[in-house]
Amino acid sequence: MMAIKIPPEHPRAESLRIREKLVEHHHNGVVATAGLIAHGRGEAFDYMLGEKTTKQALNAINAAAATLLTAEKAVVSVNGNTAALIGEEIVRLANVTKAKIEVNLFYRSLERELKIKELLEKVGAHEVLGVGEDASAKIPELGSERRRVDPRGILVADVVLVPLEDGDRTEALVKMGKKVLAIDLNPLSRTSQKATVTIIDNVVRATPKLVEIVGKLEQDLKKCNEILLNFDNKKNLAESITLIKGRLSKLAEKGNYLTLEDEKHDL
Amino acid sequence: MMAIKIPPEHPRAESLRIREKLVEHHHNGVVATAGLIAHGRGEAFDYMLGEKTTKQALNAINAAAATLLTAEKAVVSVNGNTAALIGEEIVRLANVTKAKIEVNLFYRSLERELKIKELLEKVGAHEVLGVGEDASAKIPELGSERRRVDPRGILVADVVLVPLEDGDRTEALVKMGKKVLAIDLNPLSRTSQKATVTIIDNVVRATPKLVEIVGKLEQDLKKCNEILLNFDNKKNLAESITLIKGRLSKLAEKGNYLTLEDEKHDL
Numbered sequence: 001m002m003a004i005k006i007p008p009e010h011p012r013a014e015s016l017r018i019r020e021k022l023v024e025h026h027h028n029g030v031v032a033t034a035g036l037i038a039h040g041r042g043e044a045f046d047y048m049l050g051e052k053t054t055k056q057a058l059n060a061i062n063a064a065a066a067t068l069l070t071a072e073k074a075v076v077s078v079n080g081n082t083a084a085l086i087g088e089e090i091v092r093l094a095n096v097t098k099a100k101i102e103v104n105l106f107y108r109s110l111e112r113e114l115k116i117k118e119l120l121e122k123v124g125a126h127e128v129l130g131v132g133e134d135a136s137a138k139i140p141e142l143g144s145e146r147r148r149v150d151p152r153g154i155l156v157a158d159v160v161l162v163p164l165e166d167g168d169r170t171e172a173l174v175k176m177g178k179k180v181l182a183i184d185l186n187p188l189s190r191t192s193q194k195a196t197v198t199i200i201d202n203v204v205r206a207t208p209k210l211v212e213i214v215g216k217l218e219q220d221l222k223k224c225n226e227i228l229l230n231f232d233n234k235k236n237l238a239e240s241i242t243l244i245k246g247r248l249s250k251l252a253e254k255g256n257y258l259t260l261e262d263e264k265h266d267l
Numbered sequence: 268m269m270a271i272k273i274p275p276e277h278p279r280a281e282s283l284r285i286r287e288k289l290v291e292h293h294h295n296g297v298v299a300t301a302g303l304i305a306h307g308r309g310e311a312f313d314y315m316l317g318e319k320t321t322k323q324a325l326n327a328i329n330a331a332a333a334t335l336l337t338a339e340k341a342v343v344s345v346n347g348n349t350a351a352l353i354g355e356e357i358v359r360l361a362n363v364t365k366a367k368i369e370v371n372l373f374y375r376s377l378e379r380e381l382k383i384k385e386l387l388e389k390v391g392a393h394e395v396l397g398v399g400e401d402a403s404a405k406i407p408e409l410g411s412e413r414r415r416v417d418p419r420g421i422l423v424a425d426v427v428l429v430p431l432e433d434g435d436r437t438e439a440l441v442k443m444g445k446k447v448l449a450i451d452l453n454p455l456s457r458t459s460q461k462a463t464v465t466i467i468d469n470v471v472r473a474t475p476k477l478v479e480i481v482g483k484l485e486q487d488l489k490k491c492n493e494i495l496l497n498f499d500n501k502k503n504l505a506e507s508i509t510l511i512k513g514r515l516s517k518l519a520e521k522g523n524y525l526t527l528e529d530e531k532h533d534l
Binding site for chain 2: 019022023026033034036037038039040041042043044045047048186188241242244245248249
């Protein structure tokens with residue numbers, strides 16, 4: 001993909017900038033080819049959501065923040081797309097929640113693991129688990145290379161944040177008794193349906209918000225427990241689906257396409 | 268992306284095979300990096316449609332076949348993804364409708380144009396327009412490199428079939444007075460909204476169907492005119508959006524994820 005200058009006033013400038021970042025990191029070897037296709041799927045759902053953090057996403061972000069703050073051993077699982085798009089925010093989040101960072105790839109190669117580790121260290125990570133021989137433990141009932149985990153990290157964690165995860169792995173982690181916090185744009189995906197807390201949002205918007213809310217809740221464990229008591233993931237998810245449906249209804253009535261300008265007044 | 272053996276009984280085997288084909292042609296230089304992301308967007312919409320040719324898509328395929336058969340000068344516009352996924356069907360379609368084939372790329376490079384030409388010739392194309400200096404004419408009001416067209420092809424065509432097109436170009440072609448037949452999985456895209464006939468379907472399913480219907484209608488111009496008189500693109504499009512909406516409704520009620528098995532009985 002050739003570098004194209006994106007005018008800042010372009011209605012889809014933000015979406016295009018994210019795409020450019022991903023393509024750049026694909027050339028660097030951080031992002032897998034399949035990661036580009038996965039990103040496209042995300043773009044489609046984001047477009048239907050209105051490319052913004054919805055009320056439902058905010059509910060889930062609050063619940064995720066409370067879960068992280070009440071965890072014994074939290075781990076943030078990082079893949080190529082996550083490192084490329086939100087490396088810095090992941091490091092910030094790990095710092096404020098005292099979570100560990102672990103690399104976990106579907107298309108595992110030592111080269112790519114090392115590139116991701118290097119990228120994360122460059123933006124401030126002190127320790128990156130799960131690289132090479134460090135991922136010596138295995139998650140039961142999982143076929144792909146994602147089953148390999150670090151015995152100091154995901155294996156012993158009670159809470160795992162999985163931005164951009166696949167369904168099999170989410171299910172396997174939940175079966176191991178872990179609380180899984182997912183960030184996924186597709187409310188119909190297995191990851192979304194199986195996670196303990198599902199944030200239906202773009203990682204690029206959700207992660208800084210999560211860091212912000214963790215900062216606010218940090219000293220208030222009572223509030224954390226209150227949030228967790230009142231949060232119903234299935235209900236929140238169903239509302240996200242209803243929201244997309246509502247937007248499609250409007251569009252079918254109007255019989256014409258969306259612009260980002262419409263979007264701003266749409267929900 | 269490493270080559271992964273896809274078991275034929277895998278519920279998403281067809282979708283994975285298409286993906287593999289695209290990744291392979293990305294390595295060959297036929298498919299642009301941005302084409303992979305675009306494919307992902309398509310996958311998301313296809314998933315919401317139920318990964319099948321809907322009644323509405325079939326209506327549009329009939330109208331597209333009738334338009335091609337009543338055209339004076341039809342051209343099929345081919346980009347990297349189209350060549351990679353349906354090269355053979357494009358050649359077959361051009362043969363049965365006496366349409367010309369023209370390469371037209373968003374990320375234009377002579378190297379990629381030549382690769383696409385070669386691929387199309389290998390599957391039987393006699394003539395491929397729009398390569399290199401042959402694309403000496405320009406579509407007015409269009410900024411990108413896609414404005415460059417062949418004076419023997421798109422410039423003088425009355426009907427242009429554009430599988431996987433971008434919105435700007437569709438609009439520009441319509442403004443030039445051409446009938447534009449689009450194949451697009453996103454019913455909300457500008458291409459879908461602006462085209463004369465919009466087929467909301469995967470090119471992999473729609474194109475062989477289009478060839479088949481052209482074969483049936485070939486000798487029956489009266490039937491072609493009847494189809495065209497009865498076809499309302501806006502209405503048909505709105506129905507596709509309503510269909511997706513209906514599927515989301517069901518899912519929000521069920522509150523659980525789709526499997527392809529559910530799909531088969533779903534619509």
